[in-house]
Amino acid sequence: MMIHLLPAETSEMTGPARLLLKPELRGKEKAGIKEEAELDDDLDEGSFLLCRQCLSLITAASERIDVDGAHQHTFANPHGIVFEIGCFRNAWGCGTVGSPTNEFTWFAGYFWQVVVCASCLTHIGWRFTSSEASGFYGLILERLIESDIT
Numbered sequence: 001m002m003i004h005l006l007p008a009e010t011s012e013m014t015g016p017a018r019l020l021l022k023p024e025l026r027g028k029e030k031a032g033i034k035e036e037a038e039l040d041d042d043l044d045e046g047s048f049l050l051c052r053q054c055l056s057l058i059t060a061a062s063e064r065i066d067v068d069g070a071h072q073h074t075f076a077n078p079h080g081i082v083f084e085i086g087c088f089r090n091a092w093g094c095g096t097v098g099s100p101t102n103e104f105t106w107f108a109g110y111f112w113q114v115v116v117c118a119s120c121l122t123h124i125g126w127r128f129t130s131s132e133a134s135g136f137y138g139l140i141l142e143r144l145i146e147s148d149i150t
């Protein structure tokens with residue numbers, strides 16, 4: 001199995017990034033998403049994804065896209081930290097940090113930048129850009145919560 005590597009944070013991100021991994025939340029989030037899907041298929045399309053830290057709007061479920069054949073991908077960074085990310089066409093509630101680089105990129109042909117919540121600056125993923133394809137956001141799923149209320 002090929003393991004793609006990508007630095008989790010730039011040096012500027014060292015502070016907030018330490019607070020981010022909360023393994024105890026992972027199971028809850030998955031259970032919540034599954035329940036919603038079972039209750040009402042339409043709810044998923046109409047729902048929004050908020051920053052788990054400050055509840056700011058980040059993106060919408062309707063922005064979900066598949067990249068390399070899947071919406072969800074699991075990657076490890078060079079420190080061995082595993083990230084489950086979902087791919088989104090757009091994510092209005094975040095900002096990029098630093099310059100694009102293709103060092104250790106997880107998606108061949110794409111440059112990446114760290115993406116933070118625009119409100120609380122929590123590291124919530126990466127923006128991937130390419131000169132040959134449209135860019136997208138890879139957001140760390142356990143740092144988002146799904147809600148149907150804006």
Ligand SMILES: [Zn+2]
Nearest residue numbers: 051054117120
């Ligand atoms: Zn936030």
